[in-house]
Amino acid sequence: MYPGALPRNRPPRQLEPPLAMPQSRVMAKLWTAAPGALHPAVEHFCFAADAALDGRLVRYDILGSLAHAQMLRSIGVLDKDEWRRLQHGLRRVLRAHERGRFTITTADEDVHTAVETRLGRAGEKLHTARSRNDQVLTDMRLLGLEQLCHTAIAAARAGRALLAQARRHEFLPMPGYTHLQRAMPSSYGMWMGAYGEELADTLVELDAAYTLMDQCPLGSGAGYGVGLKVDRRLTAKLLGFSRVQNNSLYCQNSRGHFEAVALSALASLTGVLGRLASDICLFCSEEFGFLKLSPGFTTGSSIMPQKRNPDPFELIRAKAVRLAALEQSVRLVTHGLISGYSKDLQEIKGPVIEAFDLAPACAQIIELAAPELVPNKKRLAAALTPDLYAADHAYDLVKQGVPFRRAYHRIKGQLDRLEPVDAEKNIRSKAHFGATGRLGLKENSARLRELETGWARRLRRLRAAWNRLLKD
Ligand code: ARG
Secondary structure (H helix, E strand, O other): OOOOOOOOOOOOOOOOOOOOOOOOOOOOOOOOOOOOOOOOHHHHHHHHHHHHHHHHHHHHHHHHHHHHHHHHOOOOOOHHHHHHHHHHHHHHHHHHHHOOOOOOOOOOOOHHHHHHOOHHHHHOOOOOOOHHHHHHHHHHHHHHHHHHHHHHHHHHHHHHHHHHHHHHHOEEEEEEEEEEEEEEEEEEEHHHHHHHHHHHHHHHHHHHHHHHOOEEEEOOOOOOOOOOOHHHHHHOOOOHEEEEEEHHHHHHHOOOHHHHEEEEEEEHHHHHHHHHHHHHHHHHOOOOOOOEHHHHHHHOOOOOOOOOHHHHHHHHHHHHHHHHHHHHHHHHHHOOOOOOOOHHHHHHHHHHHHHHHHHHHHHHHHHHHHHEEEOOOOHHHHHHHHHHHHHHHHHHHHOOOOHHHHHHEEEEEEEEHHOOOOOOHHHOOOOOOOOOOOOOOOHHHHHHHHHHHHHHHHHHHHHHHHHHHHHO
């Protein structure tokens, strides 16, 4: 027998619950057949982490329940008194939550149970025609819609802040790199403007994610519909969704899928921000010296008094990688799953919430940082060595009718004696669409402003629907 193997004929020892594990208080489960039957270690393993995350879903869960109760009233499942009592109870739980007096414990299992059990008798009919499966789907959708709005607004604001700096230093010459080798003259306007324009395009991806998520899964039950004639259009409308997600099984199957699409959009956004952050780290190093960071955006060293470190930008770079990993972890949970609900799906909640926290936070830091990046004109000018204009000299010959390949070879033969060039004149003279002399910065700013307004309108519409549920 190898060391550590269980001796034969003796039952395996009971698993010790981890030290930090809270012992179950009353078994408050909605489903429990034999109270106390669930092993405490299993209870902890299955529910502890999820119950903690569910604290983030309380508001959405209560909104979903308010809409569901109103629908049950409209189809005659609840009488007026029952409905009012439920409304009152649900609002009371929300107020307790807002005052920090509503905690979801492992014994509760989840937010859905915690809310229902706090309602007492008034809550007994609330679970008619629904399942925790369509409840959690709805909660995550509402969280997703709200956070997509916040993220898109933060991204638009970051983009506008970058474009404002691009306009401020539009014709400040700067070397352009390929392979991290000096390549051609570029400009501060082109560098920052590129990121502003790319951020505007990431809003297209966020918009696609929003469109997918903007379908209400409530009423799909456990994934196969319910045995009462529920009015799914009404609940969708009450919650501020644009439409009902039709097929009940598809509702379940889209859990994890829609979230992965949203996280892919978030990862695209943080990918853009991470790349910018990487440029900033490089350009503010002593070796480049193109940028100076204001003290508000650098940290110090505990041992080297001279150090100023670009921590926020390094962290944005790392968080961009984290976002890509979170997207994958959500996507991979759904791979190989059979159709319908499986408990595996619970595992997507953590990555989704984390990603929705991280992405707008990264965008906000870039928005704040943009005006604090001070270009060092001297160092930029010194880096614009004559060789950077080699291709431009070849184009001067092309303008005189010399075939490009010949012009290329002629200039290549004179690299050590190229005519000096006025950098600013050079970058201003390039006037085709997207060149340093015609970056369309104003147009891009206007596009971002318009997109931001659209997202703000979306958010207001959602909030207005939710406020009606909370106040009517
Ligand atoms: N916490 C669960 C989750 O996030 C809620 C749904 C529970 N459904 C079930 N059939 N056990 O997936």
